[in-house]
Amino acid sequence: MKKLVLITGDLASGKSTFADIVGKKFGVPVFHKDTVKEVLSVTFPFTDRSENLKLSKATMDVLKYIFLSSAKCGNDLILEANYHAEQLNEMFCLAEKEGYSYLVIVLQGDIDILYNRYMNRIKNENRHPVHLSTNFDIKENFENYVKNTRLPNINGYVLKLNADTFEYQTDKKTFQIIEKFITGN
Numbered sequence: 141m142k143k144l145v146l147i148t149g150d151l152a153s154g155k156s157t158f159a160d161i162v163g164k165k166f167g168v169p170v171f172h173k174d175t176v177k178e179v180l181s182v183t184f185p186f187t188d189r190s191e192n193l194k195l196s197k198a199t200m201d202v203l204k205y206i207f208l209s210s211a212k213c214g215n216d217l218i219l220e221a222n223y224h225a226e227q228l229n230e231m232f233c234l235a236e237k238e239g240y241s242y243l244v245i246v247l248q249g250d251i252d253i254l255y256n257r258y259m260n261r262i263k264n265e266n267r268h269p270v271h272l273s274t275n276f277d278i279k280e281n282f283e284n285y286v287k288n289t290r291l292p293n294i295n296g297y298v299l300k301l302n303a304d305t306f307e308y309q310t311d312k313k314t315f316q317i318i319e320k321f322i323t324g325n
Contacts, residue, residue: 143168143322144207144240146231147220149247150286151276152258153303158247159220161309166322169210173221176202200227204234211238216322225291232296243321244294249303255282297321 145168147159156172163170177199186192203219210217211234223231228244235242258276276282299317301308308314319325 141324142211142214142238142240143216144231144235144242145216145218145245145318145322146223146228146242147218147245147247148223148228148291149245149301150249150251150254150290150303151222151282152254152261153247153249154306154309155220155222155247157306158245158309159218162245162318163218165315166216166319168216168218168322170218170220171203171206173199173203173219204230207231207234208238211240222289223291224289228291228294241321242296243318244296244298245318246291246294246298246300247303247308248290248300251283251286253304254286255279258282 145162147155147162149155156174159170159172162168173196177195180195180199180202184195184198186195200221203221207217207219219231221227232242262277276285299314301314
């Protein structure tokens with residue numbers, strides 16, 4: 141059976157890095173919501189948060205298109221994004237319709253740790269402007285966003301990982317679970 145891995149979770153939990161690690165280890169193509177959004181923002185610039193949110197919606201539509209295009213070829217795929225519940229449910233429906241089994245990997249961590257990591261990221265990395273149109277540098281806003289976007293119950297095969305540290309990125313048991321899902325062995 142064809143496999144779809146959906147990597148999601150908290151801001152600054154290491155989703156993109158982990159998606160790349162998993163993709164490389166198992167030879168599965170990876171697409172990141174943030175990268176697609178960066179590309180789209182060059183052609184469709186935004187001037188405020190509401191326009192940025194429209195760009196986010198368009199980005200999710202592109203990820204769905206990427207999945208459906210991949211499905212035509214029967215390819216396994218990894219899609220990484222900060223999925224909201226309705227977006228994740230849409231992906232589940234598409235996966236089932238296309239004959240894919242799916243694994244959801246959820247990265248969550250302590251909000252204080254994630255907030256500090258987020259602040260270091262925006263101060264020390266050359267972040268694309270599309271990711272800086274939020275007011276998440278205010279801790280209360282960051283915390284509210286993370287709490288409000290955490291997914292309470294997810295259907296299907298779910299692997300929840302603690303992102304307080306990045307140990308999950310090298311954890312043998314984690315990779316055994318992912319390998320069993322992808323290969324069926």
